Amino acid sequence: MTVPIQCRPDEVFVLNLGPQHPATHGVLRVKLTMDGEYIVKAEPVLGYIHRMHEKMAEAGSFAQFMPNTARMDYLHALAYNHGYVLAVERAAGIEVPERAEYIRVITVELNRLSSHLLWWAAFLLDLGGFTPLLYAFDDRERILDLLERITGSRLTYCYFRFGGVYNDIDDEFIAGTRDFIKRLRSRLPRMYHDLVTHNIILIKRLKDIGFITPEQCRKYGATGPVARGSGINYDVRKNEPYSVYPEFDFDVPVYTECDSMARYMVRMDEIEQSLRIIEQALDKLPDGPVKAKKVPKILKPAAGDYYAAVEAARGAFGCRLVCDGGKSAYRLKLRSPTFSNLSLFGEVAEGMLLADALAFMGSLDLVIPEIDR
């Protein structure tokens, strides 16, 4: 016989959302204290996919750590490649040929597009819309095909090298990328905006839900589309320019509504801006080598403290490298954007309905292996 359940009206219960749950997109566990469907307290619990990436950097050589960078944010792996490579190049004083810088920008932006498309698809899945997933994956597939041609992998890229990139891009890649830009530009207004962005159900689900104030963003160190959706005009590509980004004309979309819809719109606008950057980079692409000459096989940067940050799809990714003159890092501290963005969740989700909180979580665009390095 089962014991009858006794309930008091003021009773709350604990709901363990995850680590296996369809809405957490990985092994995130959120301990929710619920009053009916209202969240009284939300507490994200991490540690289910910790792989000691930072410690691995201290064990191996600098080059050996390269593949690890792609295993953090596997959706925007090239930006993590870029951040790490930048830090090491600063430490070792390696100059990168201009063509390599352009190729880096093109591939990073293509990867950003694929990341945003996947976010869009998964976010709509959180909201219960299945069909957009297939449309977005149709486009994303083409990006993966393009990147596969030159990098050799489809998801966890290890394409950048200290002082350049692994290999040069060819005419077929350039033509394919131009075709893709044309294709996505024609599909964006019709398939993405008409069908989904302007859908009344979507607007009602996102407008005025998941309100993050700019103060909260600053308090938790939120960056990327989350901060830009709250009216903070901060983009590492503009504020602390790296690589050849200053040479391109692009806007940083900023929305001041602070709700889930604002974050949605920031990402949708960023897709267009990334297309603009790729187009300009393809037009300006200079000739020349793609790898710096005389990069030693075993790097031994001078002792010191180095930092490099890049704008990844989810926010500012920072690499702090402390060297002691040896052939591996003394300490590598990785600043991952979604860790800060997730920290917001507990405070903002209080008092929300479960379904709204999950829509809000989707709008933060979490990638768990990157939070839990």
Place this chain on the structure above:
Amino acid sequence: MDTSIWRPIIYLVCFMAFAGLNAAYLGWCERKGAGRIQRRTGPMEVGFHGLLQPLADGLKLMTKQLLVPEGVDQILFRIAPILAMIPALTSMVVIPFSDNIQGRAVELSVLMLFALASIGMIAILIGGWASANKYAVISAARAVSQNLAYEIPMLLTVITIVMITGSMNLQDIAMDQQGGFWHWNIFRFDKSIFMPVSFLIFFICSVAETNRAPFDMAEAESELIAGFMTEYGSMGFGLFMMGEYLNIVVGACLTTILFLGGWSCPFGLFPGVWWFLIKIYILIFTFIWVRWTYPRTQVYKLLNLSWKILIPFSMVNLLVTAAFIKVF
């Protein structure tokens, strides 16, 4: 009435076959429809264009262990899937497919259908509660509040039809609309100017009643895993699914009879059961189409829609129709 024992038996077998085929093959239709909408092919492997897929799925479900987790209410847990399926099956008995194809001509068939539909809701409540799973309980609570909210405008709309026809017999309601589409209840502007809107309200309510997207609060998989079905596997899950599809069929049949003239042809040609089938499958396709196009709404928005828009409007509609009938 024909008193031969064979007539009910033959009808029973035929309706069971119809219900069973629909329950099995609507799953296939749904997957194919979703496939077309999403620019893919859907099931293709089992049989020609995946036509044997429902058979394979059924076999798979039946060979699986019927797992009853520890701590659940043993009896209720087992009853719930059956309770989801039986009312939908029973509803088929009173539905007139044509002027001479009907299992049993019950005088209050409209009332009976709605009574049976409410039992379907209780199945979800029991299933969710007996599972002793937090997601399932939340889902059950959602399902009940949703079904309550949507039954009211649905019944109010049906009352207008009953007033127009003056009968609660589905056969009479359908007979009243014979001969061309201008006789259909949806276009009967001489009875009430709001008839197309009534149809819309009724259709929205039947989507909500069957727990289909965009109103699939009870099994919102990104929030509640699988809602009340979370703990069910094997044929328990299979019965819930079949119950859902049968409810869709019943909903489509009811909409067709109440608003779209039952088996009458839009142009007055060859009235017969085929017109009825064409109409219900168009409606069922709309169900599938809506599901794969729209994202899910929110619980409170769903309830707001019902309590703030649909119920007041169906009230007004009822009064207007009553006034029309009184005046003309």
